Amino acid sequence: MLRYIIKRFFTSLLTFFAILLFTFILARLLPGDPITVMYGEMQPTPEVRAALERELGLDKPIVVQFFIYASRMLRGDWGLSVHTRVPVAALAGDAFLSTLVLTAFSITLAAALGLLLSYLSVVRYNTLVDKVIRGVSVGTFSLPVFWWGYILILVFAVQLRWLPAGGKGGIEHLILPSLTLAMVNLGMITRVSRAAMIEVLMQDHVVLAKAKGLSNGDVMVRHVIRNALVAIVTVIGLRFGVLLGGAVITETVFAYPGMGKMIVDAILTRDYPVLIGGMFIASLAVMIVNLAVDMAYALLDPRVRVGG
C-alpha cells in the first residue's frame, strides 16, 4: 500500500510540473501582452511600458522568466495581478475556496441523489420507476449546463423569487449553481452506479450470499452498494477536472466568483500572474483529488493494490 502511494505521489508531482511549464509557455505564446491589453485603445508611453515590463519581469529572456517565476511560486510569493494589483495568492485562494465549496456541494448533492435513484432503480428493476429514473438520468446529462442554469434562474430567481439569481453570499447563493452542476453529474452517477449494482447482483458471490440465507437488504448494503460506491468514486474522480471546467460556464451564468471564471478572465486579459497562480492551485487540486480517488479505490477494492 505504502509503495503504491509513494509511486502515485511522484507521478503526480511530475504531472504537476509538466502542467506548470505548459501553462507558462502557453500564456507567453498567446498573442497580446498584459500591458497592451490593460491600456487598450490608449497605449502607454514607452517609459511606462518599460517600467511595467521591468516590474513584471517581461524584459528578461523567457527561460529566465520561468525560473524566476518558479522560484517565486515555491517561496509563496505569487505576485500581484497585473491589472488590479491585488495579491494573486489571496485572489486565487478566495476563488479556489469558492469553487471548492460549489463543487463539493454539487458533488454531494449529485452523489446522494444519484445513489438513491440508482438504488430505487435496481430494487424496482424494469418497472415504471426504473424506466422513469433511467429516462431522467439521460435527460439531465444530455442537456447543456447553461440550459439548466438559465432554467433554474428563470424559475427559482425570476419567477418564484425564492433564491438569488447569482453572485456570492450566504448558502442561498450556492443552491442554484450547485444544483446546475449537480444536474449534469446526477445522471452520470445514477447510470454508472445502477449498472455497477446490476452487475454485482449477477455475480456468483452475491448469488452465494443469498443462498447462504442473507436477507435482500443485507446483500444490497454489504455487497451491492459497496461496489456501487467504487463506481461513484470513479465518476467523482473523473468528473472533478471536468467540474472545474464545467464550473466556468456555471460561474459565468451565475456570476459566481470562482476559479474557472478567474482563470478564463486571466487568459482574456493576459493577466499572467493570476493565470499561473490559478492554474497552480487548480492543477494541485486535480492532482490531490486524483490521488485521493486512487487511494479510495485501493481501500475499497483490494485488487487495485495488486495491480498498481
Add this chain to the structure above:
Amino acid sequence: MPGARKPLLIGVIAAVVVVALAAAVLFFFQQPQQPAPIPGPSEETAAPVRPQEIPVRPQEIEVLRISQRADLSTIDVQVATDSPTLNVFGHVYETLFKLRFTPDGTPVFEPHLVESYNFVNETAIKFKLRSGIRFHDGKPLTAEDVVATFRRGPVVGSIPRTLLGPVKSVEAIDDLTFVIVLKYPFAPIIAHLAHPSTAIIPAWVAELFPDKPINSTAYIIGTGPFRFVEFRKLERTVLERFEDYWGPQPTVKRLEWVPVEDDDTRAAKLEAGDVNIITHVPPHLARLLRDRGFKVVQMPSTRIIYIGISVDRITDPRVRQALNLAVDKNAIVSRILEGAGTVATAPIPPAVFGYSPQTPYGYDPDRARKLLEEAGWAGRELIMIAPSGRYLKDREIAEAIQMYLQAIGLNVRLTTMEWAAYIAKVMGEVRDFDLFLLGWSTATLDADYGLYSLFHSKAPFNRMRYSNLKVDELLEAARAEADVEKRKQLYRQAQELIWQDAPWIFLHVEDLIVVMDPNLENVEVQPIERWILTYATRR
C-alpha cells in the same frame, strides 16, 4: 439490457417534456403578476436624464446595487481607460470642473473643486480651490495635491497624458491657489479638467507611486461623495457615503457595483430584484424588460464605431470612398444593432462640440464599383481584422462589411480575434492589415479629443497613419483658438476634409442602454457612458 431501449426513449422524452412543461407553466402563469408596462421612456429621455431639483427631504436609499458588464480593470484611477472602472471611481474621486447637462442636453462645464478661475494671459490660468474640502483620509485638499496629481497622471496613464498634454506646468501659489501654464493657447482645457481621468488624488499617494500603478486598495482616496470600502474581484466593489463630504449629502448610503458578464444573467438579476440598475443592456433584452415594466434609458453615446483604413496601404482616396459607398450603414444599425445606434454623419458624434454634419456617403454599390475600376482596384484582396466581444455586435458587423465589400468585387479576408490578441495587433508595429474595426469615445465632448487624437498626423492614436497637412493645420489652429465661433469653423473645415479623404469607413454611434427599477429616480445617465448615482432616490 436487450429490449430496454424503447422504454428508455419514452422515459427520456417524458422527462424532457415534464421539465419543459413545468418551466413553461411557471413562466406563463406568472406573467400577469408583472408590473403594468409603463410608457417607453426612451422617447422621454432623448435628452440626458439628470437630477431634478430635489424637494426638501428626498427618500434616501440604504443600498443601491448596480450591475455593469465588467469588473474594475485597475485600482488606479489615472491608469484606467475603460468606462466601467471610471464610473466606479467617478463616485470616489472628483475633478476640478464638472460636466452637467442642461435640460435640452447641452453640456456645461461648471467649476467643481475650484471656486474661481481666471486667464492671466493666453496660456496661463489661475485657479482657486474651494476651502474646506477633505480627502477620505481626513487631510484637506490643497493646491499641492493638484500639482502632484497632474505631474503623475501623464507619466502613468495614457488618458491623462492626452488630456494634460498641452499643459506645460502646474504650480502652487499658496494652499488653495495654483496656476496652470499651457504650452500653447488651448481652448478645451476646461473640458479636459472635467474628465474623470484628471480627478485629484492626494499628493502623498501620487508621490508614493510616481511612475507605476498603485498597488493596494488602501490608496483609493479621493474627495468624492463616496469612500471606498471593499473590492472583491469578480464579486463586488463597495462604496459608502462619505459623511464629511463638502457638497450636498448623497441620498444613497451604500453603493454596490456587481460585475455580471453574462447579459441574460444581468437581466435576470434585475428581474429577481438582486440589483436595481443594469448597464450595457443589449437591445433585445431592453425591449423585453421594458415590456415587463422596467425603466429603460436609451440614448446615443459619444462612442463612434469605425473601420480604420490603413492609408499607407490604400493610398488612393477613391478606393476609400468606394469602401464607404459599398456599406449600407442603415441596414447595419437597424438589423444588426436592432436600432441601438445612429449612423455616423461626421467623424465625431453630434453631442460633441464642433460637430459638423457631412453629406452622407449613402449606399451606392454601383458607384463604388465604378470608383474601384477607375482606381484600378477591382478584384483586389483586402485583409480585415476585427475584435469579437468588445463592442456591441462587433463580429457580426465585421462579417456584414466583409459581405458588402465582396459584393463590389473586392476579396476580403476577415479575421476576428478576442480583444487581447486584437488590440496587440492593431497597436503593434507590424501592420499587415488594410482594415480594422475600432471605437472611440469623445468623453470630453470637445472635438479636439475626437479629432486631434485620431486624425492629426502625429497623434498617437492615428492608427490609420492618415496624414493631411491641411487637416493638421486646422486642428492645431482650432485647439488654440479662443473664439468659440471661429473654433467651430475650423472644425467644420477639418471634418469636411477628413470626410472626403475617408481614412475610415464611417459606421455608427453606439447607443447606451441602462435599465432600472421603475421606482428609482434621479439616476443621472450621461452620454459619455457615465452613470451618476449619488443623488438617486426611491419613489
